[in-house]
Amino acid sequence: MLKEKEKAINAVLTVADVIFALLTFNLVLFLEFNSFSFIHYKDSIILHLLIVIIWFLLGSGLGSNFIFRSRPYSVVLFNCIGLVAAGTSLLAIAIYSFNLFYLGVKLIFLFSLINLVLSFTFKFIIYKYLKSIRKKGMNQVNLLVIGDNTATSFINKVLEETEWGYRIVAFVGQVGILDDPEKKIARLSDDVNVEQLLRDKTVDEVILIKEYPDQGEVENLVQICSDVGVVFRMYSPFFNMMANKTHLQYFGTLPLLSISNTPSNYIELKVKGLFDVLFSAFVLIILSPVYLLIAVAIKFDSKGPVIFRQKRVGLRGRRFYVYKFRTMVTDAEKLKCELEDKNEMDGPVFKIANDPRITRVGSFLRKTSMDELPQFYNVLKGEMSVVGPRPPLPSEVRQYKRWQLRRLSMKPGITCIWQVSGRNSIKFDEWMKMDMQYIDNWSLKLDFTIFLKTIRTILRSDGK
Numbered sequence: 001m002l003k004e005k006e007k008a009i010n011a012v013l014t015v016a017d018v019i020f021a022l023l024t025f026n027l028v029l030f031l032e033f034n035s036f037s038f039i040h041y042k043d044s045i046i047l048h049l050l051i052v053i054i055w056f057l058l059g060s061g062l063g064s065n066f067i068f069r070s071r072p073y074s075v076v077l078f079n080c081i082g083l084v085a086a087g088t089s090l091l092a093i094a095i096y097s098f099n100l101f102y103l104g105v106k107l108i109f110l111f112s113l114i115n116l117v118l119s120f121t122f123k124f125i126i127y128k129y130l131k132s133i134r135k136k137g138m139n140q141v142n143l144l145v146i147g148d149n150t151a152t153s154f155i156n157k158v159l160e161e162t163e164w165g166y167r168i169v170a171f172v173g174q175v176g177i178l179d180d181p182e183k184k185i186a187r188l189s190d191d192v193n194v195e196q197l198l199r200d201k202t203v204d205e206v207i208l209i210k211e212y213p214d215q216g217e218v219e220n221l222v223q224i225c226s227d228v229g230v231v232f233r234m235y236s237p238f239f240n241m242m243a244n245k246t247h248l249q250y251f252g253t254l255p256l257l258s259i260s261n262t263p264s265n266y267i268e269l270k271v272k273g274l275f276d277v278l279f280s281a282f283v284l285i286i287l288s289p290v291y292l293l294i295a296v297a298i299k300f301d302s303k304g305p306v307i308f309r310q311k312r313v314g315l316r317g318r319r320f321y322v323y324k325f326r327t328m329v330t331d332a333e334k335l336k337c338e339l340e341d342k343n344e345m346d347g348p349v350f351k352i353a354n355d356p357r358i359t360r361v362g363s364f365l366r367k368t369s370m371d372e373l374p375q376f377y378n379v380l381k382g383e384m385s386v387v388g389p390r391p392p393l394p395s396e397v398r399q400y401k402r403w404q405l406r407r408l409s410m411k412p413g414i415t416c417i418w419q420v421s422g423r424n425s426i427k428f429d430e431w432m433k434m435d436m437q438y439i440d441n442w443s444l445k446l447d448f449t450i451f452l453k454t455i456r457t458i459l460r461s462d463g464k
Contacts, residue, residue: 010066014059016122017083021055022048024115032107043100054090058083069164074452076127078445080120088112134165141165142202146172147209153430154209169201194221198228205231262409263442271444276386280379291373294325301361304330307374312391315411320383322391323374327362348399349428369458375414387447388413389435407435420453
């Protein structure tokens with residue numbers, strides 16, 4: 001039933017895309033030529049048919065209209081941009097193929113802009129409405145979660161994001177977070193009869209989240225869920241890597257299964273690199289007055305240099321100096337030894353919420369994340385990226401466990417999943433797992449989502 005409902009909504013949104021494209025095309029024709037396009041004109045018939053075909057095929061074929069409960073608005077916007085960009089490009093090719101040069105570049109530009117605004121606004125309203133009714137307890141999906149400590153972050157997220165409309169009816173396993181009585185989740189032992197549980201409770205989906213799932217257990221759960229008619233989902237770090245990073249490579253005639261732990265899409269990585277250079281150059285030029293004002297404020301507030309330079313570890317162990325606006329007193333490193341016992345972070349990272357070494361201007365810069373602005377120079381030099389795991393200190397890397405070293409397999413960034421997910425409130429191991437998740441699932445879409453969430457974080461001024 002849920003799958004059929006998703007298909008119905010996808011069909012409605014696809015039809016809406018077609019309608020908005022047709023309305024937009026006629027609107028820009030009216031704005032440009034002071035008259036509407038009528039169907040009896042030959043050019044108009046061809047273009048209207050092309051719009052219907054292109055937008056319908058793109059809307060249904062790309063899968064951009066499927067309603068995923070956990071999909072953020074930034075992904076919706078990204079999909080709308082992709083749809084409009086692809087559709088407008090194909091339409092422009094058709095226009096010039098039919099020698100309809102009188103329509104002009106301005107009309108095509110206006111069409112894409114207005115179409116994007118209308119399409120995203122409509123989908124935003126739909127998503128907003130669906131999220132609001134889920135918050136009220138309607139259209140919920142009942143989950144049975146089976147797992148170990150790996151499931152902690154998932155459970156936390158489901159309980160936090162009520163707009164997703166997921167309700168955990170029971171958890172099978174041992175997770176410390178469920179000791180909190182406010183969580184109100186029934187916890188059952190590992191030896192519980194899952195088949196009987198599915199008979200006794202209303203369960204829509206069974207989710208298995210274990211770091212090292214047992215093959216026999218997986219096969220048994222798949223069979224039970226298949227027989228009962230319940231959706232089965234599974235998470236495993238290794239399974240995630242196998243699903244995204246495997247390919248066959250031939251050495252002569254011998255096929256070898258190759259597993260890569262880093263992104264390998266050459267074109268997308270080049271697009272990411274191009275964006276880094278263009279955007280960092282844009283920021284450094286446009287925000288130069290802001291840089292100057294911050295520099296003056298730092299000089300008036302406390303003694304010392306404006307820029308703080310610190311050695312960090314970059315891609316695959318490369319050392320470089322990262323630049324930040326100074327937010328602490330000049331002897332901050334010496335005072336750090338006296339504050340070690342007040343460290344609020346676990347692992348090799350040192351963080352204090354109310355650090356006495358932070359200056360008045362520095363406190364504001366940290367809350368707004370404006371202390372990171374000089375790092376766009378690092379991006380322009382090619383040492384960093386706009387989005388990527390934060391660059392660690394050499395002293396921190398020396399204390400890394402083997403699996404944590406993999407976060408150095410991608411160029412470090414100014415912002416990352418950790419930056420937009422709570423920062424200092426996140427435990428060190430969970431932070432490292434977030435970076436692994438970013439590397440394993442990297443895409444331009446993910447970078448775009450993190451980029452927009454970073455803007456939200458800056459506007460909220462919730463940095464520390």
